[in-house]
Amino acid sequence: MNWQDINLQDHFEPGIAAPENYQSAFYIVISDDEVLSHDNLPTWQPLDQDEWRWSGLQANAQHYLGMIQDAPLFTVEIDKNADEPEGYFFDTLWSFLGKADMNVFYLLGRAKQIVDWYNHHQHCGQCGRATESGQNDRSTKCSHCGLMFYPRLSPSIIVCINKGNDILLAQNAQARAKFYSTLAGFVEPGESIEETVHREVFEEVGLKVKNLRYFGSQSWPFPNSLMLGFHAEYDSGEIDIQEEELSDAQWFHYNNLPNKPASISISGWLINDFIRRAELGQI
């Protein structure tokens, strides 16, 4: 099977239990947050069965991710000090953003999050004993007290607020690169995601919003966010920024934005969607 002919959206079927017999397989090799990549290939692809076997690398752990047509796909974690085999190099997950097909980025994000989750749950958080892997689902279970641990996801909202043809963009106080983006924040226990939008917007910029409209979501594996995107309309209040979180927040006309939003992130998708509708006079 030629990897270049594979359309991940159609051909990848996620799963928990690997088949017992198979003719070929794919391996995503992860070491200390980095992904093993072939030298001199125009686009990233996993190792096939022979490449993995001949790489000489030792797996600390192997996790089945699902089937790609009739071949199982595994992610293997190798020692963080392992040297790359000849003909390969290690690349960060960040470096795949904007360079790789987004479905490849999401697949690698899935692999890395599963590797991280497994590493972080080798011992029980309640009694400290060793855990063992679940048979029927993706979990680890304490061998002593029975507490179970599942891969961790952190749902977050991200919201594009408009006042007529203006949208609210803010600079994060902590970010290394100073650019303007839509507001975002983590969902708290007990909240609906709509309540999170209202709370985060009020906390960060002191505004009330209305007419929330769910837009879509994006997996964001840094380290384990699920971004839930909304449009919202300004309702009332004056901008009053939370200085620990933001260094600035302003209204910008959609055709005079401070920076072109990156189309790889849901923030960019939200802004582009607003611009498209504003240009059609649909706001």
Ligand SMILES: [Zn+2]
């Ligand atoms: Zn325990």
